[in-house]
Amino acid sequence: MIDFELPDDVRALRAKVAAFIDEHVLPAEPQVGTRPFFDIVAELRVEARKQGLWAPFIPVEYGGMGLGPLANAVVQVEVGRSFTYLAAWAMNCMGPQDATMLTLAELGTPEQKERYLRPLVEAEKRxxxxxxxxxxxxxxxxxxxxxxxxxxxxxxxxxxxxxxxxxxxxxxxxxxxxxxxxxxxxxxxxxxxxxxxxxxxxxxxxxxxxxxxxxxxxxxxxxxxxxxxxxxxxxxxxxxxxxxGGGFATGQLRLGYGRLRHGMWSLAKAQAALDLAAARALERETFGKRVADRQGVQFMLADCAEQLYLSRLMIMHIAYRAERGLDLRQENSIAKNYIAHMLHNVVDTALQIHGSLGYTLDTPLAAWYVEARQQRLVDGPDEVHKWSIGRAVLKAYERHGTTASATGGDLF
Known part of the structure; x- marks a missing residue:
């Protein structure tokens, strides 16, 4: 049986995080730039800690929520809806600090965790x-x-x-x-x-x-x-x-989580961009006809929907593998590459549908477009990941006489 339904506790947690962001974080975002940023963060952190929404991926014994990969993936997609990163700061899971904290939690000695991890979790240090x-x-x-x-x-x-x-x-x-x-x-x-x-x-x-x-x-x-x-x-x-001598493996552990987190936040941003595109297409008329009624625009939106759907499946499959301690290097590289391009494509499409308005700073799309470009570089550029993916394809064939194991073949 293949079950794509989230467990009840994860669904409840997602609703709780979404409510916190909707009721506290998003209303605070207009204040950014008008008053000190960390004053806003401090106020939000009081509420986040009150609700138990703090350091999602850090073990409970060190002050976090102790979430596994699946629950954390769902939480991070919600966190990614805050585009000034207030939600991440409020819940003490901001990048790139999050992956570095996780590395210390995974590999630090008990003494190192007491001395260094605890003040990081308490947000006393960075x-x-x-x-x-x-x-x-x-x-x-x-x-x-x-x-x-x-x-x-x-x-x-x-x-x-x-x-x-x-x-x-x-x-x-x-x-x-x-x-x-x-x-x-x-x-x-x-x-x-x-x-x-x-x-x-x-x-x-x-x-x-x-x-x-x-x-x-x-x-x-x-x-x-x-x-x-x-x-x-x-x-x-x-x-x-x-x-x-274990430094390379340490770095890969940290980068692995960072790539996954970038993907989770990119999903949220791409979804918001597609929502803006659909709203604009429905409200705007040209030559006596709604933009939304033009087949070319519907094709553009269809391409975005396809890419978002595939990206969601990739993230959830990687979370599934991580939950079970399975090797996810190939899947993570594929997802990192695909989702970086997905974000760029969806934001670019939304900008195009907005016309000249999209090129202004009256919408967030221009800023998102510039930000999206970095995703093809951070945590490994496209070409390095493609090189790694391609080598794995060849090695799979040499070992098994088929490339299936390097292309998600363990699914069926």
Missing amino acids: ICFSMTERAAGADATGMRTTAVRDGDTWVLNGEKWFSSGASYSDLALVMARTDEEGPRHRQFTTFLVELPNPGYRIVRDIPVMSEPFEPSFEGEGTMGHAEVRIENLVVPHENVIGEV
């Missing part, structure tokens, strides 16, 4: 992830930042690029090369660094094409993408996350 380097780009195994053992400490030297949120963080997970000679995927280790630290210097926040939202008040910021210089950064051995 954390970032420093893996990407300018020269290496998407090739995590090409990073040149080094870590050399010196007794009970490690000394790190190198540079990092696009360390999102680093300028506002109290902690950083930093990946560095600890072995030049070992197997390629065992040459790296992840370290937890307390900030500020003179050895971890923010050079600048890199100007980007667009930030989807940045507060208006001086001295207050939510994100930024930092260029970092690491010079003689001393880290205690006890701050190794996972095991020495």
